Amino acid sequence: MPIQYYIYLCLTLFSIGIIGVLTRRNAIIVFMCVELMLNAVNLLLVAFSKMHHATAAVGNTATTTGIEGQLFVFFIMVVAAAEVSVGLAIIVMMYRNTHSVDINFLNRLKN
Amino acid sequence: MSKLVYLVPLFPLLGFLINGLGRKSMSKSLIGIVGSGSILASFVVSLLIFFDVKATGGSVVTLFNFIKVDSFTIPFAFQVDQLSSLFLLIITGIGFLIHLYSSAYMHEEEPQHFGRYFAYLNLFVFSMLLLVLGANYVIMFIGWEGVGLCSYLLIGFWFKNDNYNYAAKKAFVMNRIGDLGFLLALFWLLLKLGTASYGDVFANVSKLSSFDITAITMLLFVGAMGKSAQIPLYTWLPDAMAGPTPVSALIHAATMVTAGIYMIARSNILYTMAPATQTLVAVIGLATAIFAATIALKQNDIKKVLAYSTVSQLGYMFLGLGVGAYTGAVFHVMTHAFFKALLFLAAGSVIHAMHHEQDIRKMGGLKKYLPITHITFLLGCLAIAGIPPFSGFFSKDEILTAAFAQNPLYYFIGVAGALMTAFYMFRLYTLTFLGQFRGTHEQEHHLHESPWQMTFPLIVLAILSVVGGWVGIPEVFAEHAHSLEHFLAPIFAESAKLAEQHHLSASQEYLMMGASTAAIVVVILLAINSYKKYQASDEAAASGLGKVLENKWYIDELYDAVVVNPLHSIAGFFKNIIEKSGIDGLVNGVGKLVGYGSRQLRLVQSGQVGNYILIMVLCMVVFFLIWFNDATIVRFISKLF
């Protein structure tokens, strides 16, 4: 399967994520969009890793087994999991304080 | 003897210090003794110096170096010669008489003000002595400004009266305008010759271009205009009459105001080499002489009449200087010092007797109450009017004769002024001493002759006013009769060599003297006759020229409108508009701009997370577009498809 398809898919997913983050006010949806962006990147990373290895194998220049890119993905997933737990905790606290998860309420830093 | 010349200014300085510092603890009589005694001591030394100079000639006595820099040295040195020793005598002699007079005249003052008065007066004499003794223009300038200071302090002596303070300030500021000219002339001399000492300057005059000489003499003359109250800087002198009357006699008649004449006589070589300036001096002098005389015709304040008369007489002296009659001018300084000091002191005696009434319309008939004052005043009037053989005749005649030789027009205008002088002086005399007493009964009751401290100076000055002219009897009467001219000859020798000599024939001179004397006598009789039966009620409100003259040609108003008020407005404009809104506004504006900018920039920080992310994304896009140039992006995209 040509690499372009992966790129199209990731670009689409990432764009949906960005648009979601920019337009939605519900903190949970924003959060989900962030996750979507992360996963788009993850997908792209895996795809490029695979492609890179395949190209190197053809040219007989491969020096790795082709799992380094995928290894990074695991790191990102771990970090994302940690981030989710912290983020959700913040959202819960926010809901307790304001009875809302609208991020536009979170402009207190301004003052 | 000349070595001791420093004693002459030292005594008044000591008098100033003693009276100034001890004024609270000393009695009035002690203050008077210290004040007058110090001047008397100076007078004695001056006399010795005078005879010394007469016998052996002049010298320069250097005390120390006042300012010494690489480009010039200004020694603190005294010039002892014929001219300065003559002025020393006039200053200390008349100064002593006036100090003596003051000790009675100012007796009503409290002791500490009495002490202050004598301290100022001594300081004045000190400054005046520095002025005439200085051996270079800088020391002269020190004295020059010093007398201005004392004049300021003494005009405003009664400082509770704001009008007097304004008069004092006006005198100082107008003098300063003149001083500016003096200072620039001084710089010019230092620049071109590197010295300000008389000896060096006069010896090196030939090194100066004629433009330099003209500029220097003109600027010096500006200084003389201020100090000696010539058009256009004369208006301070009549106002200066706010000071005590002995001050008017000493400072504003006999000594300080003649400083300008002294300065030009001192620099006579420069002036002789600058014919353009000389013409200017003559014209300004003549114009002042006649202009002030017209004003004096219509004044009713006894001191104001004398003040304008002083301005007018100073004008004659400048006319003399302008036509090259330096001896005549100095001669007139001397005789004028005698008779004008006399007139002021006599006027002071009148004012004293009249309890500070100065309006001559409210006087009259004082002849029988104040016999000594009356006689001396009359002698003074005859002297100033120019009746032979009183002193004023000889000096004025000398100036006018020289003016005739230069330009007959000068002569005729000068004589017209002399006739006016005779008229207003005898108007003053008649209104004051003849006719009926027009004051209040209370004043009449208190009329009395003044004490001896006041009448003694009057008598001495009256004698001098009569005989003072005999040192300068014209040469037509007898060979070598003009002893003053022979005495001063060394000072003016260089100028005499340069100037072309005009000689009138003896018959011409006799004719001129006879005609002018006859005219003056007629005018005097006219004046006495028209004011003898004067009643205050006679006088209709003045109109036309009379009103203009009464208001002194509206010159004060003119100066206010042309100089003072515009300056005041400009200053206000600078203060309120340019400074506040302009410069400070600009500075504060920069500050405000920064503040405004930050406030606007702060709005970007909205606190909306969405906005931040949007900005972040947009910035990333922009960043990518900048980082990868067009070709890279195109290649990348084309690879995708």
Place this chain on the structure above:
Amino acid sequence: MIPVSLILIPLITGLAAFFLKGENAAKNWALLSSAITLAVAVAGIFFLPAHDLSYDAAWLPQLGSRFSLMTDGMGKMLVLLTTIAFPVIIIATARNQYKNPGSFYALLLLSQTGLLGVFLAADALVFYFFWELALVPVYFLCSIWGGEKRIAATFKFFVYTFLGSLLMLAGILYLYFQSADHSFALQSFYHIKLSAGQEALIFWLFFIAFAIKMPVFPFHTWQPDAYEQSPTAVTMILSGVMVKMGIFALLRWLLPVFPHASAQYAHLIIILSVIGMLYASLIAIRQDDIKRLIAYSSIAHIGLMSAAVFAHQQTGLEGVMIQMFNHGINVIGLWIVADVIEQQLGTRKFSDLGGLAQKAPAMAILLVVMAFANIALPLTNAFVGEFLMFNGLFRYNIWIAAVACISIILAAVYTLNMVQKVLYGSTTGVTANAREIGGNVQWMLAILVIIIIALGVYPQPMIDLTKDTVQAILANR
């Protein structure tokens, strides 16, 4: 060691003064310290051998900066001015009450440290350090102990002068990199060769810093506000001593380092200064506040000094030298009188004053002498300075000198206005109960008056003292 002790004495005593409680303790401590400094300065300048007057030690060797101090004629004179001024100021304002007196006098002494350091420094970094050290305590003094509008006035003063300082710092760093041996030493700055363009640029960086400090028209607007709002003791330091830093810096750091640019822009700066003289004099005529009048009068006098500096004539520079000292003495005297009036009567407005000559004759006499020194009457100290400065200006250009001389007339107008409105006339409601000034203040004023007269009659020692500096400056072009 003299220069180091001159800096260390006020520094150490100043830091110690922070811990002093009580009005008298702090005051006496400060007085003692300034008296010792004065004694050291007098001893060092007049009695000890000349080699004691310089000092050199490693300071920041990595940067090529050495803690080097030197004293030439100009430095000696300004050190004298500073060390004379401080005891006089402390005594003359001693009756003023300050909250937290320990800190007040501590900051006062620290600013003295800065001033002395500036006048002694022979290394640009040391110079800059002390330049700021003089400024910062004054900022706190004004903003804590000042008048009602102190915050705004002090903020403007600080930002304005600090802006100048930063420009100067940029200039110093640039010169540092240009210097042959990468050093901040004055001597190596003197030998830097710059292209015309560079020189002009760095010249302006320095000039603006100094022009703000002096201040020269049109950079002067911080000054009247700051003078008006500061406690008078601080105003005296500011106008008596601190503005001399600007003139001093022109002579020490600007003219010799940028000879060509100073010659090139001299005409412009002189014209600016002369405009400033006349402008400030005119504004002074219309002032109704004694402090602001003195402030504008001071601007006019500084304008003349700045013009005479750039005229670059021997006589003019001599005049500037002695006038720096004389102006300091005269203006401190005027401030003392202004302070006495303000403290005693609670007003500085001429419209409220009048007739003080009847109530306080001694003060009247002293004020009149100082007023006439302010208008440079002969036989007062200022005459000699102004005479020489105008002479220098005249040698530079006759017309500019003639215009500048108009200011001596205007000076007479505004100064006599002040004298008349404060001393003469009849008493007003405010001045009816005025008293004579106290003994200590009277003595301080009398000392100043004696200095005024003595240097007016015999100025030659002052001229001789500073002769070497003038010759060095002239030789450097």
